[in-house]
Amino acid sequence: MERGHALVVGGTGMLRAVVLALARDREVTLVARRPGIVAAASIHPAAADYGDPAAFAAALDGAVAARGPFDLAVAWIHSSAPDAPLAAARRVRGRFLHVLGSAAADPSRPDPGRRAAFEALPGLSYREVILGFVREGDRSRWLTDAEIAAGVLGAIAADRPRTVVGVVEPWSARP
Numbered sequence: 673m674e675r676g677h678a679l680v681v682g683g684t685g686m687l688r689a690v691v692l693a694l695a696r697d698r699e700v701t702l703v704a705r706r707p708g709i710v711a712a713a714s715i716h717p718a719a720a721d722y723g724d725p726a727a728f729a730a731a732l733d734g735a736v737a738a739r740g741p742f743d744l745a746v747a748w749i750h751s752s753a754p755d756a757p758l759a760a761a762r763r764v765r766g767r768f769l770h771v772l773g774s775a776a777a778d779p780s781r782p783d784p785g786r787r788a789a790f791e792a793l794p795g796l797s798y799r800e801v802i803l804g805f806v807r808e809g810d811r812s813r814w815l816t817d818a819e820i821a822a823g824v825l826g827a828i829a830a831d832r833p834r835t836v837v838g839v840v841e842p843w844s845a846r847p
């Protein structure tokens with residue numbers, strides 16, 4: 673069977689285990705400023721700052737030219753680079769998992785335009801993965817890296833339009 677070509681943006685930290693799992697049966701292009709810290713035969717580092725649109729586009733286009741279009745993408749991109757997720761998504765033909773911090777579930781700041789912008793792209797299946805928190809008795813805490821990676825891998829397997837890792841309700845219980 674032909675191996676797919678996945679893109680992971682921001683996969684050297686909490687998503688490291690996701691990159692390694694995807695690399696078992698796909699070629700994986702890994703974009704970060706220092707992508708080389710996660711190494712395996714099928715992981716292809718593409719060093720770029722996603723805050724630099726030209727450098728980011730060049731890294732993505734170079735990967736597509738070398739290994740073909742991305743059929744799966746996982747993007748963890750800080751809000752300091754608001755245009756980068758769409759720039760990545762424009763180069764994907766398949767599923768795009770947009771990993772978002774808990775603020776994406778803030779009931780006082782709904783953003784219906786985000787999904788619409790991605791769903792307008794041809795050939796893209798938009799999947800949002802919201803990182804919530806964990807309630808333990810009367811306390812709350814943020815997710816661990818292991819919980820985040822397991823949640824993202826679960827979202828890839830379950831393939832729903834929206835996945836919340838942990839919980840985002842009640843919003844007042846956010847740590």
Ligand SMILES: NC(=O)c1ccc[n+]([C@@H]2O[C@H](COP(=O)([O-])OP(=O)(O)OC[C@H]3O[C@@H](n4cnc5c(N)ncnc54)[C@H](OP(=O)(O)O)[C@@H]3O)[C@@H](O)[C@H]2O)c1
Nearest residue numbers: 682683684685686704705706720721722803804814815817
């Ligand atoms: N809801 C929750 O519980 C929740 C949500 C979010 C985060 N967290 C926690 O917070 C911790 C820190 O999160 P984090 O996002 O700082 O760390 P991270 O996921 O561990 O690292 C951020 C990733 O993005 C890359 N990156 C950052 N800026 C970049 C840029 N300008 N251009 C290209 N790539 C860039 C980094 O690589 P380079 O530095 O090499 O570029 C790295 O791969 C996580 O480990 C997690 O445990 C928890």
